[in-house]
Every structure is written in structure tokens, then in C-alpha cells.
Amino acid sequence: MLDIYARIRNLKRPNLLARAARFGVDDYRRDIHLRRILKLETLPRNAEALINLLDIETEMDAARVNRSGSYSPSKHVEVLIAIAGETRLMRATSLHLS
Structure with missing residues (x-):
């Protein structure tokens, strides 16, 4: 199984989603x-x-790729923001523990 940071590094999403x-x-x-x-x-x-x-x-990305009617770009961006935010917090926390 990939570690969390590897999973995050391997995320490849359209530029518009990533920039948002x-x-x-x-x-x-x-x-x-x-x-x-x-x-x-x-x-x-x-x-x-x-x-x-x-x-x-x-x-969500599978729904995007499959052009599902249930796909919501705004919710997808919200989850991507949370991933970036949690990653920042985890890195900051691990720096304080070192």
C-alpha cells in the first residue's frame, strides 16, 4: 500500500481543479x-x-471521468482543498515532533 504522501503526490487532476x-x-x-x-x-x-x-x-474523480450526472465540480474542489489543507497541517505537525 502506498503511504499517504505518495498517494497525494500521485494525484493527477486537470489543471483547473488543481488551480482552484x-x-x-x-x-x-x-x-x-x-x-x-x-x-x-x-x-x-x-x-x-x-x-x-x-x-x-x-x-469523485471516477464520477468525473465517467461523466456521471451526480458529479459536482465544486464539491470535488472542496475535497481537494481539504486534502491540501490536511497535508499542510500534517507536515507542520510532523515538523514540530522532529
């Missing part, structure tokens, strides 16, 4: 955005949250 996510990551608020995406009262730690987000994003 990079633009929004500075406004990412874990307590608001992650709670809404994962639909949880108690938020998981960064690694667990990232695994959940990556699984959700994989399903």
Missing part, C-alpha cells in the same frame, strides 16, 4: 470544512482524515 484547490487552501478551516465533508462530530487525526478524503476524492 491551490487558490482555496489558504482559507481551509478544519473544524468547518472537514466536518462538513466527512459528516463527523469528532474529527479524526490528520492521517486518518487524509485517508478518508483520498478515498472520497477517488470516487
Whole structure:
């Protein structure tokens, strides 16, 4: 199984989605955005949250590729923003632990 950082590095998405996510990551608020995406009262730690987000994003990307009527670009961007935000938080946390 790939580690979390490898899964994130291997994400290849259209430029428009990636740019929109990079633009929004500075406004990412874990307590608001992650709670809404994962639909949880108690938020998981960064690694667990990232695994959940990556699984959700994989399903969303499959819907995008298959041109599913249920696909929502705005929700896809929201999940990509959360992935970027959680990655930032996890890296910052791991730097403080070193």
C-alpha cells in the first residue's frame, strides 16, 4: 500500500481543479470544512482524515471521468482543498515532533 504522501503526490487532476484547490487552501478551516465533508462530530487525526478524503476524492474523480450526472465540480474542489489543507497541517505537525 502506498503511504499517504505518495498517494497525494500521485494525484493527477486537470489543471483547473488543481488551480482552484491551490487558490482555496489558504482559507481551509478544519473544524468547518472537514466536518462538513466527512459528516463527523469528532474529527479524526490528520492521517486518518487524509485517508478518508483520498478515498472520497477517488470516487469523485471516477464520477468525473465517467461523466456521471451526480458529479459536482465544486464539491470535488472542496475535497481537494481539504486534502491540501490536511497535508499542510500534517507536515507542520510532523515538523514540530522532529
